Amino acid sequence: MIRNIIKKAKTEDNLDKNELLQLFKIEYAEDLIELMQAAYDVRNSHNNAIKLTSTVHLTNICQVTPKCKYCGFAARTSLDGYYHPFFKEDREILDAVKCVEKSGIPRVSCSGAHGYFGFQAVNAAKIVKENTSLELLVNVGADLTVKALKELYKYDTDTVCCNLETVNQSLFSEVKPGEKLEDRIKTCEKISSQGIELSSGLLIGLGESYQDRVNHLLFLKKFPCLGEIPIMGFNPYKNTPMENHPPCSLLEQVKTIAITRLMFPHVRITVPTPTIGPKNVKYSLIAGADNVATVIPEDYPSVVKGVGSPTYGNLKDVVGVVQELGLNLES
Numbered sequence: 506m507i508r509n510i511i512k513k514a515k516t517e518d519n520l521d522k523n524e525l526l527q528l529f530k531i532e533y534a535e536d537l538i539e540l541m542q543a544a545y546d547v548r549n550s551h552n553n554a555i556k557l558t559s560t561v562h563l564t565n566i567c568q569v570t571p572k573c574k575y576c577g578f579a580a581r582t583s584l585d586g587y588y589h590p591f592f593k594e595d596r597e598i599l600d601a602v603k604c605v606e607k608s609g610i611p612r613v614s615c616s617g618a619h620g621y622f623g624f625q626a627v628n629a630a631k632i633v634k635e636n637t638s639l640e641l642l643v644n645v646g647a648d649l650t651v652k653a654l655k656e657l658y659k660y661d662t663d664t665v666c667c668n669l670e671t672v673n674q675s676l677f678s679e680v681k682p683g684e685k686l687e688d689r690i691k692t693c694e695k696i697s698s699q700g701i702e703l704s705s706g707l708l709i710g711l712g713e714s715y716q717d718r719v720n721h722l723l724f725l726k727k728f729p730c731l732g733e734i735p736i737m738g739f740n741p742y743k744n745t746p747m748e749n750h751p752p753c754s755l756l757e758q759v760k761t762i763a764i765t766r767l768m769f770p771h772v773r774i775t776v777p778t779p780t781i782g783p784k785n786v787k788y789s790l791i792a793g794a795d796n797v798a799t800v801i802p803e804d805y806p807s808v809v810k811g812v813g814s815p816t817y818g819n820l821k822d823v824v825g826v827v828q829e830l831g832l833n834l835e836s
């Protein structure tokens with residue numbers, strides 16, 4: 506039965522809810538290998554060049570109250586995170602993006618905490634686009650006005666990210682008590698209606714069901730400008746209310762990546778190195794991902810703590826993994 510579903514997905518026929526659920530419920534290793542092989546083939550038939558994305562964290566001073574229960578990024582949330590408050594100056598942003606450009610990484614993500622109505626994102630876009638030829642994603646969640654989006658468009662921002670994390674309403678409210686799911690959905694709609702490429706992803710392992718993941722992936726299909734889906738596995742950050750919640754297994758992450766690839770053959774699927782773990786990047790690529798994020802060059806000028814976990818992927822190591830798999834790097 507699993508084989509028939511995978512065969513159907515490979516011909517780019519839309520799978521129904523039940524078929525998608527069956528894929529999430531895969532139990533046997535041979536079925537999982539077949540799923541990953543199918544996703545790998547689908548990715549390669551459309552694009553066998555892997556994109557790398559570096560990062561600049563703009564500020565960790567977040568006005569969301571109470572803080573998201575898993576957050577180790579905002580100031581004073583985790584001793585393993587940044588902990589001390591910062592707001593990067595223009596010169597620091599410029600030095601970081603110049604370093605990224607020099608390293609050969611083609612794309613940068615500028616992300617930051619909430620409470621600035623998108624000003625932090627617009628300022629970063631201006632610096633990146635006026636001083637480098639980098640492709641740019643900005644991510645300040647739902648902290649975006651239409652005015653800010655128009656400014657981002659004006660600066661040729663390539664992609665704006667607003668992760669829904671989960672579409673399970675009660676789980677969202679439980680783990681993100683300071684935010685509303687509907688605000689994030691409205692932000693995704695606003696990004697799409699401005700004609701800017703939308704990135705919107707899943708944070709998995711929070712306690713959602715397989716049905717929640719299926720509902721979430723199907724929900725994303727309604728955004729016409731959807732161009733990217735980050736798949737992020739939960740990792741507990743020390744000192745946070747979720748520090749004892751189990752981490753999302755590698756198996757769940759690769760399965761979700763592979764199913765997402767079969768559902769969205771043409772969409773960029775992003776795996777941040779902190780959430781999958783730098784040593785596991787190769788499995789995400791085998792499962793059909795085509796963008797590795799939070800890739801940091803050796804001479805990066807500031808300290809980086811990954812969003813989702815304090816670790817991150819070093820450029821040399823990630824390039825080594827891509828080459829080992831015989832895949833091409835997007836230049």
Ligand code: SF4
Nearest residue numbers: 567572573576579618
């Ligand atoms: S996850 Fe983002 S929105 Fe939530 S508290 Fe942390 S920085 Fe703020």
